[in-house]
C-alpha cells in the first residue's frame with residue numbers, strides 16, 4: 396500500500412519583500428526546507444524533531460495545505476495536497492479556543508467549520524463523547540478562562556479528533572505545559588491513538604516525548620531543514636510512562652537520538 400502521507404523533494408524558501416517607489420525589492424530569503432523525502436504509512440505515529448527554526452512548523456503546514464512548497468510535492472493518499480482537508484485534524488501549542496464558548500461549544504466548532512452550519516444533535520452528542528474521552532466530562536459548560544492550560548489542550552485534542560479525521564497533525568501541542576501535565580497528556584494522546592485508527596505526524600522539540608509516542612522519529616538538520624536520520628522505535632504498545640522510559644531500549648535509543656540531534660543544535664547555535 397502507498398503511504399497515506401508522502402513528502403517528495405520538498406523545498407521551501409520564504410521570501411521577504413520591501414516596497415519600493417516602484418514595485419518591490421527582495422530583501423531577505425530564508426531557505427526553510429531542502430529536499431525533504433519521507434512517507435507515513437497508515438496508522439503510524441511519526442515524530443519530527445530538530446533544532447529551533449529548522450523548519451518543523453513549515454513542514455507540518457505544508458502537509459496541512461496551509462503553506463505551499465516551492466519545490467516538490469506532498470501527497471495525501473497519493474493525491475497532491477492543495478489546501479486544508481476535512482480528513483485532517485490539527486493541534487498546536489496555542490490551541491486558540493474561542494473565549495466566549497464553553498468547552499463543549501469549542502469542540503462542536505469542528506463540525507461547524509467543516510460543514511458551514513450549526514451542529515446537529517448527533518454531532519452535539521459526539522462532541523459530548525469527546526469531551527468525556529479527554530477526561531473533562533464535568534467541565535463541558537466551563538469557559539476557557541476557567542480551565543487550566545492542560546485542560547485547554549485537552550479540548551484542543553477533542554476538537555481535532557471529534558470529526559474522526561484519518562490524520563492528525565500536531566505542532567508541539569504540549570509545548571507550553573508544565574512537565575507533569577505534559578506526561579499525562581502524552582498518555583491521553585496515546586490512548587486516543589490506540590482506539591482511533593488514526594495516523595499521526597507530531598512535531599516536538601522534546602526528545603523524550605518524540606520517542607515515547609512514536610513508531611519512528613525523524614531528526615532534521617539545522618536550517619535549512621533536511622532529514623538527518625530516521626530512527627525506528629522498537630518499543631511495544633501499550634506504553635506506560637515510567638515502565639517504558641526505564642527500559643534499556645528506550646534509554647539507549649534516547650542516547651543515540653540525542654547524539655544525532657545535539658550535533659545540529661550545536662551547529663545551529665554557532666552559525
Ligand SMILES: Nc1ncnc2c1ncn2[C@@H]1O[C@H](COP(=O)(O)OP(=O)(O)O)[C@@H](O)[C@H]1O
Nearest residue numbers: 409425427446447448449450451452453454618
Ligand atoms: N512567514 C514567514 N516569513 C518569513 N520567514 C519565515 C516565515 N515562517 C517561518 N519563517 C522562517 O523559516 C524558518 C523555519 O521556521 P519554522 O518552520 O517556524 O521552524 P521551527 O518550527 O522548526 O522552529 C525560520 O528561520 C523562520 O524564521
Ligand SMILES: [Mg+2]
Nearest residue numbers: 451452453566
Ligand atoms: Mg515551530
